[in-house]
Amino acid sequence: MRPWTNKSLGLGLLGVLLIVSGTTLYLSWPAIFHHILEKEIPLTPTAKAFEIWNDTSSLPPMYFKIYFFNWTNPQQLRTPGKKPNLEQVGPYVFREIRQKANVVFHPENHTVSYFNRRWWYFKPxxxxxSLTDRITQLNAVAISAKHKVRYWDGALQTTLSLMLSASDVHTTKMVDQLLFKGYEDALIELGRMAAELGEDVPPFDKFGWFYMRNGSTMFDGHLNMDTGALNIGDFGTLRKWNDKDTTRFFKSPCNVVEGSAGDFWPPYRQKDEILLFSGELCRPLTFEYSQTVDYMGIEGYRYDLSEKTLGNSTKRRYPHDQAKYFEPTTTTEDFFEAEHSAEVTNAPEEDPDVVNIGNCFCNGKCTPAGLMNVSACRYGAPVFVSLPHFNRADPSLRDHVIGLNPDEEHDFFITLEPTTGIPLKVSAKLQINMLLEPSKTVSLFRSVPNVYFPVMWFALEVDAPDEFVDGLKKLLSLPNVIAYAGVVMILAGSLMVLTIAVLYLLNKQRANSVTTDKNVRQEILAPADKSELIYMDKSNGGDDMHVRNDRKLYPNSTESINADLQSKLQNQK
Incomplete structure (x- = not known):
């Protein structure tokens, strides 16, 4: 076999190999990218995301903003026709740093356990x-005490009424006292005495909305999260909270611990909904897809806290075979036949697997849409959480006060990159409200209006840093790189095969042409036995050159021609 043939055969085989490899690469890029995600996404002690997850102090600063509602006309509370006038003050800005404490990985079930620790540093x-600003708002301690004893014996309620005779429905404190420093109150000491009798009361000696939280690990609870090492579809999912997969604050199935732990979400997000479990609210929150946005050149899915969490008529299917969601003492059939609150809205003829989850979050009394009842999670205090300014809430809530102006800037949303599930932007905004309602026994609250009273709201906005976004862009470009590489390999292989084929045809045609020319040359140069017709002069060669002689064609061979030539030469001599 000739060298050229060896080379062409080798190049042809290489081209075919490129075509096969390129086609395989192009068709299998989803599997290749999924394999890359399985290697890069799971949380391990050596993962790139571990250091950021474990301590955010190295990240660009994130700021926690707090707004108070200053009550400007508390003396007119019982005046007919007068509404509480609220003036928003702030923001009071704190830099927030998050750290994980007591981190323990559990390879046997692919989870990690930890506590959250948060630090806040005021940024004047x-x-x-300033932190010395004085704010007037509801007397949260007195309202909580009245709400706590509302079902107690009448004598005990009368005792509380006497203790509150010198108090007011409102209180004026400095911002620092209302937040981290706290302030003393005689009722707090009384509550500590009740705790010794087995009552669920706050174990604090002062009251402040963030009292003793700075640097503490006790408020978010103990979390156990899936690392995604076994299945990235479970990455970031909270498995247990305080060592249990259910809570004691709500009835089934609303007591289920489910959703993200708040740092990660599984990849391959859809335009449906995501779940976030909040240790602060002791319950999962449902965020619904709202729109697709562009974040620094990356496509993101935005999920809003909306109707499925804020409404009281949201229904959800819990098939009977999901018995793991229920307490051991309750069968699924018992649950679906039981009432979940004082206001059950499910019709008897409806599908028994479909549950109005708003009912079991009501804790006995459902609120207007837009409020979340977390009183059971807050030692029985009548605390209700909403979006700022009662955004996305029943308009009747705003009708009872003056000074609220909700808009889209008050939304609570999470933007995720859908392929990886990585958060691009989190805008967490919630409002704390207290229920002010009249009491027939406690004289301090006699004849007061029934109002869900806004106290404060806060905002925490976290954006993915530029360096992180650049790295994410490179990761997301891999599918295109893999697909383009496959196409290039297919084109290169096809070009090589086509080139070899063309060269082969040209070479074959050239070989045929050379063979033909060679045969012709051989026919011309080889001795011939055949006679050929030539003009020969058979005359005697007269002197008159102008007289035309008759010439005929005579057959002769080469030997004859040579003989004739020799004869003529002799005659000339």
Whole structure:
């Protein structure tokens, strides 16, 4: 076999190999990318995301903003026709740093356990006010005490009424006292005495909305999260909270611990909904897909806290075979036949697997849409959480007060990159409200209006840093790189095969042409036995050159021609 043939055969085989490899690469890029995600996404002690997850102090600063509602006309509370006038003050800005404590990985079930620790540092240069500003708002301690004893014996309620005779429905404190420093109250000491009798009361000596939280690990609970090492579809999912997969604050199935732990979500997000479990609210929150947005050149899915969490008529299917969601003492059939609150809205003829989850979150009394009842999670205090300014809530809530102006800036949303499930932007905004309602026994609250009273709201906005976004862009470009590489390999292989085929045809045609020419040359140069017709002069060669002689064609061979030539030469001599 000739060298050229060896080379062409080798190049042809290489081209075919490129075509097969390129086609395989192009068709299998989803599997290749999924394999890359399985290697990069799971949380391990050596993962790239571990250091950021474990301590956010190295990240760009994230700021926690707090707004108070200053009550400007508390003396007119019982005046007919007068509504509480609220003036928003702030923001009071704090830099927030999050750290994980007591981190323990559990390879046997692919989870990690930890506590959350948060630090807040006041930033006066970014704030609109100081920590010494005085704010007037509801007397949260007195309202909580009245709400706590509402089902107690009448004598005990009368005792509380006497203790509150010198108090007011409102209180004025400095911002620092209302937040982290706290303030003393005689009722708090009484509550500590009740705790010794087995009552569920706050174990604190002062009251402040964030009292003793700075640097503490006790408020978010103990979390056990799936690392995604076995199945990235479970990455970031909270498995247990305080060592249990259910809570004691709500009835089944609303007591289920489910959803993301708050840091990660599984990849391959859809335009449906995501779940977030909040240790602060002791319950999962449902965020619904709202729109597709562009974040620094990356496509993101935005999920909003909306109707499925804030409404009281949201229904959800819980098939009977999901018995793991229920307490051991309750069968699924018993649950679906039981009432979940004082206001059950499910019709008897409806599908028994479909549950109005708003009912079991009501804790006995459902609220207007837009409020979340977390009183059971807050030692029985009548605390209700909403979006700021009662955004996305029943308009009747705003009708009872003056000074609220909700808009889309008050939304609570999470933007995820859908392929990896990585958060691009989190805008967490919630409002704390207390229920002010009249009491027939406690004289301090006699004849007061029934109002869900806004106290404060806070905002925490976290954006993915630029360096992280650049790395994410490179990761997301891999499918295109893999697909383009496959196409290039297919084109290169096809070009090589086509080139070899063309060269082969040209070479074959050239070989045929050379063979033909060679045969012709051989026919011309080889001795011939055949006679050929030539003009020969048979005359005697007269002197008159102008007289035309008759010439005929005579057959002769080469030997004859040579003989004739020799004869003529002799005659000339």
């Amino acid at each position: 240069e970014l704030s609109n006010g």
